Amino acid sequence: MPWIGMNIALASLLCVLAMVADLLHGLWNRKLWFPCKYFSLNAAxxxxxxxxIKLPMDPNNLMPGDVHLTAKLGTMSFMCTIMANLLPSLATKDDKELVSNVIALALLVISLVFNFCIQISTGILFFTPDAAFYPYKISFLDRVISIGGFVVPILMLLIIYACSSLAILKSKQILESKYQTANQTALKDPELKAGRLTVVKLKQYVSNYWIMAGTGSPQFMTACSITTSASGSQQAKEQPGKDKDLRGYVLQLQEDVQFTERTLKRLLKSVNRLIQKAEKQQPTNLMKLLSESRGFEGLAKFDSNHVPSLLSEEYVNCWSLPLVTLTSIAMSLPDIQKNMVDCLLNGVSEGLLYVTLVEESLNATDHDHVSIQKAAETLWVEVEVYHKWLGTKLPNPKSKLVNTPGHILQWLRDKAKKKVMKVESKDIRDRNDNSKYKSICANSMYRITETILLNVYHENIDQQVSQEELFAHVSSMIADIIAACLTNLPQVILMKCHESVIEKREASVQAAAQLLGETIQIINTLQDRQLPSLNPDELAFINKWCAHLKNPFP
Structure with a gap:
């Protein structure tokens, strides 16, 4: 019994802590309707x-004494509190999850009520040592009071759950329809169609969608509903506001009851606070690296059309793989000061976070892009953590014997060529994902090192080029590639605002505001640069940039 009691106490403590976490989260974000973030209705x-609630669920074992009686009755009250706190989380579920979770909760509640009524009717609930031979000597009034005081509230909450579930399904459809209308209004912005957005315009855009996501949040809608108010929530009556510009982005079920000016200002204040907080987390190492970029010429220098691919099957390029390859080349130069290499490594590490975000947002529909992105991600872990490239230590101790930059590039090129040919010599049926990823990465190293040898050394590897000069050349190409990729950040921010799933919309807009705050300096730095004359959709692909920069005239 002590172990059972400890399990019950631990489970109750987990529920209490989760509810307290939601309370603090609501207060911290000034959402006094307390959304369910940590305590949500699910299988766990x-x-x-x-x-x-194991104690009142057990109708067989006698638990004499006032302490046990209080524990069982207290658990019934605790269950009412749990159900009231869980109610807003219904709105976070899609249709199937909503129905299945409400049914599961209903079965649990009905079992609890059934067992509790059995204990009342048999007198076990009020059993004491003095009444050992008179277990049924409980007045009818006491039984009615027990049922009315504990069973009725739980059943009422269960009815509220059923009514709320039906209301949520219909309310989501209404909110979605109004969201699409407001979204079409936002998309008509002429500056949005132009493809270049300033930070000021992005802030306004994110703020508009923040209002749409906040007022159209299913949880907020559920918290403000009549059924939720009946369960004891705020787990809010609004009067007409005056700001017509803001009201155009407010989503609500009832047109005759509008949000107060104070509510709208609170929403704007919360998104501004989030952006300002994120602005203090600027990627300083990345900004230092981007300062070495003066344009986008590096995209025309790192990969030459005169260098053929060694792969039997062609793959389109991505942003991250050339960055990882060029960083590996820079790290292979043994005479470069460690602090310079570390500075470059930290800048690329911060840059790849946003480069990967661009790729996942704008290139995710292309299977070849996804394959190369995964290969680059795997290779970067090896480069950043272990300072190795496909198992080769960087810088390689053998390279000190031939420490001229030309010989180091030649050594990397030959090493990469051997790795590609080793995979290509195998039967296609014997190739696995690991060998495929190695061949893609090695082919990138081969093409880039060969291109540098052609452009910088003109096939004369004994030419007097210092390691410092080569390091600066490679760093400049890295900075140019990252700068070109990050010109797509405004489009990524806009895409995060346009979340199609209503249950995920608020979190997605919050991520957009966070991203905007972190990258304000980057966007401002790249704002005035002249972009190639490409369609906005083509700016997300590195091969389009390279083709245009190598041949700007069709």
Missing amino acids: SLTVIAVA
Whole structure:
């Protein structure tokens, strides 16, 4: 019994802590309707709740004494509190999850009520040592009071759950329809169609969608509903506001009841606070690296059309793989000061976070892009953590024997060529994903090193080019590639604002505001640069940039 009691106490503590976390989260974000972020209705929470209410669920074992009686009755009250706190989380579920979770909760509640009524009717609930031979000597009035005081509130909450579930399904459809209307209004912005957005315009754009996501949040809609108010929530009556510009982005079920000016200002203040907080987390190492970029010429220098691919199957290029390859080349130069290499490594590390975000947002539909991105991601872990390139230590101790930059590039080129040919010599049926990724990465190294040898050394590897000069040349190409890729950040921010799933919309806009705050300096730095004359959709692909910069005239 002590171990059972400890399990029940632990489960109850987990529920309490989760509810307190939601309370603090709501207060911190000034959402006094307390959204469910940590304590949500799902399989895990239902399992914990089932353990927490084990005492009133057991109608067989006698538990004499006032302490046990209080524990059982207290658990019934605790269950009412749990159900009231869980109610807003219904809105975070899609249709299938909503129905399945409400049914599971209903079965748990009905079982709890049934067992509790059995204990009342048999007198076990009020059993004491003095009444050992008179277990049924409980007045009818006491039984009615027990049922009315504990069973009725739980059943009422269950009815509220059923009504709320039906209301949520219909309300989401209404909110989605109004969201699409407001979204079409936002998309008509002429500056949006132009493809270049300033930070000021991006802030306004994110703020508009923040209002749409906040007022159209399913949880907020559920918290403001009549059924939720009946369960004890705020787990809010609004009067007409005056700001017509803001009201155009407010989503609500009832047109005759509009949000107060104070509510809208609170929403704007919260998004501005989030952006300002994120602005203090600027990627300083990345900004230092970008300062070495003066344009986008590096995209025309790192890969030459005169260098053929060694792969039997062609793959389109991505942003991240050339960056990882060029960084590996820079790290292979043994005479470069460690602090300079570390500075470059830190800048590329910060840059790849945003480069990967651009690729995942704008290139995710292309299967070849996804394959190369995964190969680059795997290779970067090896380069950043272990300072190795496909198992080769960087800088390689053998390179000190031939420490001229030309010989180091030649050594890397030959090493990469051997790795590609080793994979290509195998039967296609014997190639796995690991060998495929190695061949893609090695082919990138071969093409880039060969291109540098052609452009810088003109096939004369004994030419007097210092390691410092080569390091600066490679660093400049890295900075240009990152700069070109990050010109797509405004489009990524806009895309995050346009989340199609209503349950994920608020979190997605929050991520957009966070990204905007972190990259304000980057966007401002790249704002005045002349972009190639490409369609806005083509700016997301490195091969389009390279083709245009190598041949700007069709």
